[in-house]
Amino acid sequence: MATILIFIVLIAVLWFFMIRPQQRRQREAQQMQAELAPGAQVMLTSGIFGVVREITDDYILVEVSEGAAIKVVRAAIGRVMPEDFGQQVDASDGEPAAAETSETSETSESNELNAASDSVVVEPIEPEDDR
Numbered sequence: 001m002a003t004i005l006i007f008i009v010l011i012a013v014l015w016f017f018m019i020r021p022q023q024r025r026q027r028e029a030q031q032m033q034a035e036l037a038p039g040a041q042v043m044l045t046s047g048i049f050g051v052v053r054e055i056t057d058d059y060i061l062v063e064v065s066e067g068a069a070i071k072v073v074r075a076a077i078g079r080v081m082p083e084d085f086g087q088q089v090d091a092s093d094g095e096p097a098a099a100e101t102s103e104t105s106e107t108s109e110s111n112e113l114n115a116a117s118d119s120v121v122v123e124p125i126e127p128e129d130d131r
Helices: 002-034 102-119
Strands: 042-043 051-054 058-066 068-072 077-079
Touching: 002 077, 051 068
Parallel strands: none
Antiparallel strands: 042 051, 042 077, 051 058, 058 068
16 A cells, blocks of 8 residues: 555656646747737747747748748747847946947948958869879
């Protein structure tokens, strides 16, 4: 009788520490995926960040860059990011930093690209003859 009691206690402990938390995580994930709305910032399970643009029964369209979107299943949404995610924070007061103008941003990007392309040398690799 004591061995049966120990076996029942062991199963109860296993359920309490392993199965129950997993069921809770699954419920939370399903609830999060059901509450998605267009415009939400999300992180996919693969680590890709994007903004939900369209939701259907079968898939979710996630914009990963301006003009570039990917179609994923609901289960691929890992988590919904906070609304202030991705904003730069000003170190002095903890507030989001003022956004740069697009002209300044484009100019600095092109300068960085030009500087990088000036220092890169690409040489073709000749196949070796094994004769």
